Amino acid sequence: MSEHQALKRPIITLPFILLAAVALVGLYFLAIRFTSGMGFVTNLNSGYAWGIWVVYDVIVGTALACGGYALAITVYVLNKGEYHPLIRPALLASLLGYALGGLGAFIDMGRWWQFYNIFLPWHMNFNSVMLEVGLCVATYILVLFIEFSPTLLEKTGAKGLLKTLNKVLFFFIALGVLLPTMHQSSLGSMLIAMGHKVHPLWQSLHIQPLLAVLTALIMGFAVVVFEASFTAVGFRRPSETPLLTRLSKGIIWLMGLYLIIRFVEIILRGKLGLIFAGDLGSWMFLLETILFVFPLFVLLSPSLRQRGHYLLYAAVSMLFAGSLYRFNAFLITYDPGPGYSYFPSVSEIMVTAGVVAIEIMAYLFLVKKFPVLHNADPA
Amino acid sequence: MKRRDFLKASLGGTAALLSSGAADARGNLEPAEDAIGMLFDSTLCIGCKACVSKCKEVNGMPPVAMEDETQYDAARDLSPQTLNVIKAYMEGVGTHKDQAIDGFAFEKRSCMHCVDPGCVSVCPVTALRRHPKTGIVTYHADACIGCRTCMVGCPYNVPQFDYDNPFGQIHKCQMCNQAGVERVDKGMMTGCAEVCPTGATLFGSRKALLEEAQRRMTLSAGEIYNYPRGDIRKPESHHEKQVPAYQKHIWGEKEAGGTNVMHISAIAFDKLGMPPLGERSYASISETVQHTLYKYLALPAVALAGLTFVVRRNTSDDEGGDS
Numbered sequence A: 001m002s003e004h005q006a007l008k009r010p011i012i013t014l015p016f017i018l019l020a021a022v023a024l025v026g027l028y029f030l031a032i033r034f035t036s037g038m039g040f041v042t043n044l045n046s047g048y049a050w051g052i053w054v055v056y057d058v059i060v061g062t063a064l065a066c067g068g069y070a071l072a073i074t075v076y077v078l079n080k081g082e083y084h085p086l087i088r089p090a091l092l093a094s095l096l097g098y099a100l101g102g103l104g105a106f107i108d109m110g111r112w113w114q115f116y117n118i119f120l121p122w123h124m125n126f127n128s129v130m131l132e133v134g135l136c137v138a139t140y141i142l143v144l145f146i147e148f149s150p151t152l153l154e155k156t157g158a159k160g161l162l163k164t165l166n167k168v169l170f171f172f173i174a175l176g177v178l179l180p181t182m183h184q185s186s187l188g189s190m191l192i193a194m195g196h197k198v199h200p201l202w203q204s205l206h207i208q209p210l211l212a213v214l215t216a217l218i219m220g221f222a223v224v225v226f227e228a229s230f231t232a233v234g235f236r237r238p239s240e241t242p243l244l245t246r247l248s249k250g251i252i253w254l255m256g257l258y259l260i261i262r263f264v265e266i267i268l269r270g271k272l273g274l275i276f277a278g279d280l281g282s283w284m285f286l287l288e289t290i291l292f293v294f295p296l297f298v299l300l301s302p303s304l305r306q307r308g309h310y311l312l313y314a315a316v317s318m319l320f321a322g323s324l325y326r327f328n329a330f331l332i333t334y335d336p337g338p339g340y341s342y343f344p345s346v347s348e349i350m351v352t353a354g355v356v357a358i359e360i361m362a363y364l365f366l367v368k369k370f371p372v373l374h375n376a377d378p379a
Numbered sequence B: 001m002k003r004r005d006f007l008k009a010s011l012g013g014t015a016a017l018l019s020s021g022a023a024d025a026r027g028n029l030e031p032a033e034d035a036i037g038m039l040f041d042s043t044l045c046i047g048c049k050a051c052v053s054k055c056k057e058v059n060g061m062p063p064v065a066m067e068d069e070t071q072y073d074a075a076r077d078l079s080p081q082t083l084n085v086i087k088a089y090m091e092g093v094g095t096h097k098d099q100a101i102d103g104f105a106f107e108k109r110s111c112m113h114c115v116d117p118g119c120v121s122v123c124p125v126t127a128l129r130r131h132p133k134t135g136i137v138t139y140h141a142d143a144c145i146g147c148r149t150c151m152v153g154c155p156y157n158v159p160q161f162d163y164d165n166p167f168g169q170i171h172k173c174q175m176c177n178q179a180g181v182e183r184v185d186k187g188m189m190t191g192c193a194e195v196c197p198t199g200a201t202l203f204g205s206r207k208a209l210l211e212e213a214q215r216r217m218t219l220s221a222g223e224i225y226n227y228p229r230g231d232i233r234k235p236e237s238h239h240e241k242q243v244p245a246y247q248k249h250i251w252g253e254k255e256a257g258g259t260n261v262m263h264i265s266a267i268a269f270d271k272l273g274m275p276p277l278g279e280r281s282y283a284s285i286s287e288t289v290q291h292t293l294y295k296y297l298a299l300p301a302v303a304l305a306g307l308t309f310v311v312r313r314n315t316s317d318d319e320g321g322d323s
């Protein structure tokens, strides 16, 4: 018998219906985007070629979906088996997050009917960071699906297939560690190629890939902590707090490392003054830094980190910190030059909200139908 | 320190830092063998916009109307229908040509045909290509997926995506040499250089144009100079004019690896809307970092082998695992 079980709760609930409504509105605007053109739905322009569809759905979204990545490293590479109960929900969230990141990239693709060109070797440009991101993300979605598939197979009872799969699964788990390391770092390299348009406080040049991977890991672990504390509170299930407090010790190292590298780069390149310039960039930097430092403070305090609620706050703060780092670099302080401005239109926001609503609906559906959550107290 | 100054200052240091680093660090690309280009001399431009109309004619694009008038092209900036535009600089009362205070000047905006083009470096599907001989940067819609990374990666915001068309594409100046036009291949000059009445837009090889620009830098203000018009190899005519007080700066000689379309002016380029660029191209930095990280595909493959070993050891403990 599996140590995971499906949550036996009804699927159609009020929140589910509200989410469905949001998803429908998003789909409506999506229909306009595909029939009339992106200009009718978005505020994109010649200076701001990327808006929230790319920056939220793909760049922030995939980092939020790094829970599977972060835990896979902990459980399989660092051999910390006790975190195993957290892995299935994290994998599911990763699978959904990445799948919708891929969907977001497709929605944003101006010439989507030729998307397969990216997979044709004679079209590939191996100097392009974007190629690397595209190929890695596509492969990783498949890998996540395979990693998650034992859950589906257990339910359908395909015993033979399950056995074979478990024999080769280690290979996919290894790929699942390698691929996000590659494409998350490439998202950082992308900022190098964006050159002078990226604000100096975020233009760390060859440090970019490292900062990108570190923020992805921080956000990945934050999602795991968030999910575990939230399912405990939301579905009134026994809390996994002791496990989480141990996990958070690892997070402390990660965050410390990140903050040191970030500030050393800024100091060495003489950019410290920009932090106090009093402009948008400086305020956003300060806000971002506070969001990074607060969770570090909570996790460092032995008394605070024992408490589930504080752990939840810390996780949320880390999620906002990592998201803001990417939003700041790619969009908020991004400056293509005088004469251009961008703020997402309502319809543009609704498409992104719709995509997120679909993601949450799928998550709720799957944890209630398949053995995803850890069977903490056998009924 | 302002953001702009910072960006310029930092790139110098970075270049030094990186060149001493990784083994496969790539520097800026060199100009193509027979690089073709243009020299735009802002002090000669009278703002007639003949080049804007001609560009539309060559590229089969409709003029942009100003109220009800259509004889005159009133495009204000680059767009999917406008690959070339003349922008006005205006300060104070704006009456003195080529004067930074209380003056005005004209500036041409079109693709700079970078020597180390950001757009080419970032395009995942090789839809933007630098011609190995002429250095002309062309666009190929049959390959393009519309990801718009080229727009983000171009320091001059040149590539334009047609957002209002559900089946849009990128539009940019291809030096009048795209398939079906091929003016340069046919031995003609670019449309904009051909119609320019003052020789403000001059056509020719990058080498010859750079020499011409350097010659103008040595002239002193007030002197009379015989300015050529059209194609520098075989000018259609010359005209004599007093030399203005040039800024001693040839934009595109060195900026981010240089450009084949170069500009000279009597007003500082940041006032004319040129971006803050150092000498090192961002493409060369991102490619260096990327390739150092991956060493093409070898590093990831080795990493995978190692990870597989570790993961296998760790999963076999609990009988094949049940993740």
Ligand code: SF4
Pocket: B110, B111, B112, B113, B114, B117, B118, B119, B120, B137, B153, B154, B155, B156, B157, B158, B159, B172
């Ligand atoms: S100006 Fe922009 S579009 Fe033109 S070659 Fe340079 S990077 Fe490419």
Ligand code: SF4
Pocket: B122, B123, B124, B125, B126, B127, B128, B143, B144, B145, B146, B147, B148, B149, B150, B151, B170
């Ligand atoms: S929009 Fe087209 S040309 Fe530009 S980078 Fe993407 S695929 Fe290449």
Ligand code: SF4
Pocket: B051, B054, B055, B056, B058, B059, B083, B084, B110, B111, B172, B173, B174, B175, B176, B190, B191, B192, B193
């Ligand atoms: S070279 Fe041709 S396409 Fe480019 S700006 Fe001049 S006329 Fe237009």
